[in-house]
Amino acid sequence: MSKTIEIRVPDIGDFSGVPVIEILVAEGDQVATEDSLVTLESDKATMEVPSPADGIIREIKVKLDDTVSEGDLVAVLETSAVAEETTAAVEASEKTEAPVPEKQPVQKDPPAPRAPAAEPSVSRQVSRISAVPSAGSVPHASPALRRFARELGVDLTAVTGSGSKGRIVREDLTNHVKSVMTGAAKVAPSGTGFDFPKLQEVDYSRYGEVEKKALSRIKKLSAGHLHRNWVSIPHVTQNDEADITDMESFRKANGDEAVAQGFKLTPLVFLMKAAVVALKKFPDFNASLDVDGDSLILKKYRNCRRHA
Numbered sequence: 001m002s003k004t005i006e007i008r009v010p011d012i013g014d015f016s017g018v019p020v021i022e023i024l025v026a027e028g029d030q031v032a033t034e035d036s037l038v039t040l041e042s043d044k045a046t047m048e049v050p051s052p053a054d055g056i057i058r059e060i061k062v063k064l065d066d067t068v069s070e071g072d073l074v075a076v077l078e079t080s081a082v083a084e085e086t087t088a089a090v091e092a093s094e095k096t097e098a099p100v101p102e103k104q105p106v107q108k109d110p111p112a113p114r115a116p117a118a119e120p121s122v123s124r125q126v127s128r129i130s131a132v133p134s135a136g137s138v139p140h141a142s143p144a145l146r147r148f149a150r151e152l153g154v155d156l157t158a159v160t161g162s163g164s165k166g167r168i169v170r171e172d173l174t175n176h177v178k179s180v181m182t183g184a185a186k187v188a189p190s191g192t193g194f195d196f197p198k199l200q201e202v203d204y205s206r207y208g209e210v211e212k213k214a215l216s217r218i219k220k221l222s223a224g225h226l227h228r229n230w231v232s233i234p235h236v237t238q239n240d241e242a243d244i245t246d247m248e249s250f251r252k253a254n255g256d257e258a259v260a261q262g263f264k265l266t267p268l269v270f271l272m273k274a275a276v277v278a279l280k281k282f283p284d285f286n287a288s289l290d291v292d293g294d295s296l297i298l299k300k301y302r303n304c305r306r307h308a
Contacts, residue, residue: 005077009068015042016069020062029057046147055079141168201291208301276302
């Protein structure tokens with residue numbers, strides 16, 4: 001005999017329309033009480049929806065990137081009432097002492113010493129440490145730890161959990177990162193380590209005249225490294241001082257004439273003029289990488305207002 005339980009989104013405060021960022025189980029999976037089923041992520045926190053009982057996932061009612069609110073149906077769980085009764089009976093029988101036979105001979109030898117009380121806890125601790133998720137299974141970790149792992153770019157399936165039921169704790173994650181940094185662990189190659197969308201093809205010629213120029217071999221080789229460094233290395237802004245005394249004098253002297261012509265003469269127009277002169281002198285800075293990655297699109301126009 002079995003029964004089904006509808007698992008719904010619990011109280012998540014004042015949030016609504018929270019996106020589903022992870023689905024941690026599949027239909028037909030066997031789950032235990034408190035096992036995480038899906039992960040939700042609001043603007044301020046991530047949270048997991050746990051299973052209320054042991055059983056089998058019969059239906060999953062949400063998909064990745066779906067938005068849910070409190071009370072929305074997440075999954076349907078099938079539990080076995082017979083299994084629950086059997087488990088309860090076994091636990092009850094373990095607590096009940098076996099009856100002593102009426103004509104049991106007297107035990108002359110001293111009884112064997114009991115095992116130290118610490119041994120069961122030690123064995124349970126060992127079983128917890130060894131109970132790590134199998135390859136390909138969903139790692140058992142808290143939402144906060146999953147977010148931390150995503151920020152570090154760590155695949156949690158490669159981390160061994162030392163918590164209860166193989167749960168990954170923060171110390172496991174930091175130890176894994178340290179082992180990778182020291183070369184003690186090998187990480188599967190994953191390209192640049194970043195999963196970027198493909199370059200979108202843009203028709204720059206609609207903004208003005210362009211020229212397609214093939215990249216040199218050195219530029220082709222360095223392009224990937226430069227792009228990787230751009231997204232992975234903190235940048236430093238260089239500031240230089242410039243004497244704009246003459247520029248300000250000219251601007252103020254011609255301010256009234258500019259107003260008469262219908263515009264205001266501000267320092268911005270001088271900065272734009274300087275930028276245009278620099279881009280004419282160094283045209284590669286006024287270029288975009290072609291979608292094929294082998295050529296530069298050199299723009300013959302310099303108009304920041306029309307195209308950035």
